[in-house]
Amino acid sequence: MFTDKVKITIKSGDGGDGMNSFKSFKGFANGGPDGGDGGKGGDVYVVGDKDRNDLFEFRFGAKFFAENGERGGTNNRFGKGGADKVFAVPLGTIVRDEETGKILCDVYEDGEKKLLARGGNGGKGNVRFTTARRHAPHFAQKGEKTQPHTLILELKVIADVGLVGFPNAGKSTLLSKISAARPKIANYHFTTLSPNLGVVRRYERSFVAADIPGLIEGAAEGAGLGHAFLRHIERTRMLVHVIDVSGSEGRDPYEDYVKINGELARYSEKLAALPQLVALNKCDVYGAEENVRAFREKCGDPVFPITAVTGEGTGALLDACFAVLDTLPPAEPVPADEFEYDRPSVDEFFIDKDEEENVWYVTGGLVDMLERNVVLNDPDSMAYFQKVLRDKGVIKALKKRGVAENDVIVLGGVEFEFKE
Numbered sequence: 001m002f003t004d005k006v007k008i009t010i011k012s013g014d015g016g017d018g019m020n021s022f023k024s025f026k027g028f029a030n031g032g033p034d035g036g037d038g039g040k041g042g043d044v045y046v047v048g049d050k051d052r053n054d055l056f057e058f059r060f061g062a063k064f065f066a067e068n069g070e071r072g073g074t075n076n077r078f079g080k081g082g083a084d085k086v087f088a089v090p091l092g093t094i095v096r097d098e099e100t101g102k103i104l105c106d107v108y109e110d111g112e113k114k115l116l117a118r119g120g121n122g123g124k125g126n127v128r129f130t131t132a133r134r135h136a137p138h139f140a141q142k143g144e145k146t147q148p149h150t151l152i153l154e155l156k157v158i159a160d161v162g163l164v165g166f167p168n169a170g171k172s173t174l175l176s177k178i179s180a181a182r183p184k185i186a187n188y189h190f191t192t193l194s195p196n197l198g199v200v201r202r203y204e205r206s207f208v209a210a211d212i213p214g215l216i217e218g219a220a221e222g223a224g225l226g227h228a229f230l231r232h233i234e235r236t237r238m239l240v241h242v243i244d245v246s247g248s249e250g251r252d253p254y255e256d257y258v259k260i261n262g263e264l265a266r267y268s269e270k271l272a273a274l275p276q277l278v279a280l281n282k283c284d285v286y287g288a289e290e291n292v293r294a295f296r297e298k299c300g301d302p303v304f305p306i307t308a309v310t311g312e313g314t315g316a317l318l319d320a321c322f323a324v325l326d327t328l329p330p331a332e333p334v335p336a337d338e339f340e341y342d343r344p345s346v347d348e349f350f351i352d353k354d355e356e357e358n359v360w361y362v363t364g365g366l367v368d369m370l371e372r373n374v375v376l377n378d379p380d381s382m383a384y385f386q387k388v389l390r391d392k393g394v395i396k397a398l399k400k401r402g403v404a405e406n407d408v409i410v411l412g413g414v415e416f417e418f419k420e
């Protein structure tokens with residue numbers, strides 16, 4: 001089974017908490033703050049691997065979680081950073097955020113490593129909160145927590161030339177003749193069940209060709225296997241339309257040609273607009289010559305009569321492919337969207353009121369930041385908390401919304417009564 005679209009879950013590591021500790025010597029219980037910073041959480045990366053062909057290994061929804069950072073230590077020791085998580089995908093895998101649909105990246109080159117989610121920062125140890133006025137801070141900062149995210153991985157193979165045509169037309173035979181690829185070839189329909197890629201070399205030049213399962217009428221709407229594979233030729237630069245010109249299956253070659261082009265057009269404008277060369281295959285079969293002539297009359301030149309089994313005529317076809325490719329821009333990765341799994345802005349807050357209970361809820365990046373930094377039973381810390389609420393305009397905004405004396409305000413895990 002060929003898998004080319006899967007859902008996975010990733011999570012970068014949480015930052016380790018900062019340490020709250022004091023030096024202790026023999027005889028001195030409290031020798032000054034020495035709590036170290038927490039370690040940074042590990043990042044999650046994706047890397048391109050040319051030796052992978054599909055997304056089969058992810059089919060049950062793999063999870064890629066980076067390690068959390070360790071807590072800071074006493075004696076100013078930093079917590080160890082969490083290990084990164086790196087997973088490999090085939091080239092041509094487009095990585096999307098499920099929630100927003102945004103494209104994080106298109107993994108295009110072998111060994112190319114892309115950051116998907118950054119690990120949380122470690123919290124600062126209490127030693128870092130020492131000031132001229134505050135010699136013994138009894139609090140440390142918590143590590144930054146990260147969220148898991150669901151990603152969609154979708155493989156769209158990267159090739160310059162896509163081979164299309166009815167089943168049994170000889171697409172795989174042609175690929176095997178012009179490249180080192182060894183796709184399965186047989187005299188029945190749907191021999192090819194997944195895309196095959198081959199590097200075609202000729203006079204020091206090369207391009208990548210992709211062979212997909214045969215298309216039939218209705219492929220664009222899902223008939224046969226075609227539909228699922230049309231996406232794999234969407235990002236090719238041109239097509240070679242392979243036609244059984246011997247009419248060995250009782251079909252008319254020109255009708256085949258029209259039908260397949262109709263399917264391509266129904267699937268997407270982009271496919272229909274791709275430059276296309278016509279390869280009339282199986283010219284060795286008796287009667288083919290006559291069909292080539294008739295085809296030319298209807299369609300005009302250029303068409304390329306070939307015999308894929310022997311390779312006859314394929315040289316001229318390849319030269320023509322290079323000539324067309326020379327006129328086209330190089331293939332490019334799908335551009336990524338402007339997107340990052342960001343921490344919310346620490347200036348951002350939202351106010352909601354539960355009218356029935358008469359309770360105010362403050363949420364947002366500012367609240368998350370405060371939760372990391374505030375230790376409730378520490379007076380210094382509470383002073384800081386109140387100052388931030390004033391400085392960032394939370395108090396003002398609450399008043400504007402009509403907060404009254406003694407109303408309950410819930411701010412993350414903190415609950416207090418409003419006092420002027």
Ligand SMILES: Nc1nc2c(ncn2[C@@H]2O[C@H](COP(=O)(O)OP(=O)(O)OP(=O)(O)O)[C@@H](O)[C@H]2O)c(=O)[nH]1
Pocket residue numbers: 165166167168169170171172173174184185186187188189190191192193212213214215281282283284285306307308309310
């Ligand atoms: N006589 C003759 N037979 C050919 C030629 N090219 C391919 N064939 C035969 O046609 C049959 C189908 O070839 P494939 O290459 O598997 O065809 P395909 O288009 O890849 O077929 P699907 O993968 O099913 O879509 C095989 O029996 C081939 O040997 C040719 O040039 N001449």
Ligand SMILES: [Mg+2]
Pocket residue numbers: 171172173183184185191192211212213214
């Ligand atoms: Mg085939």
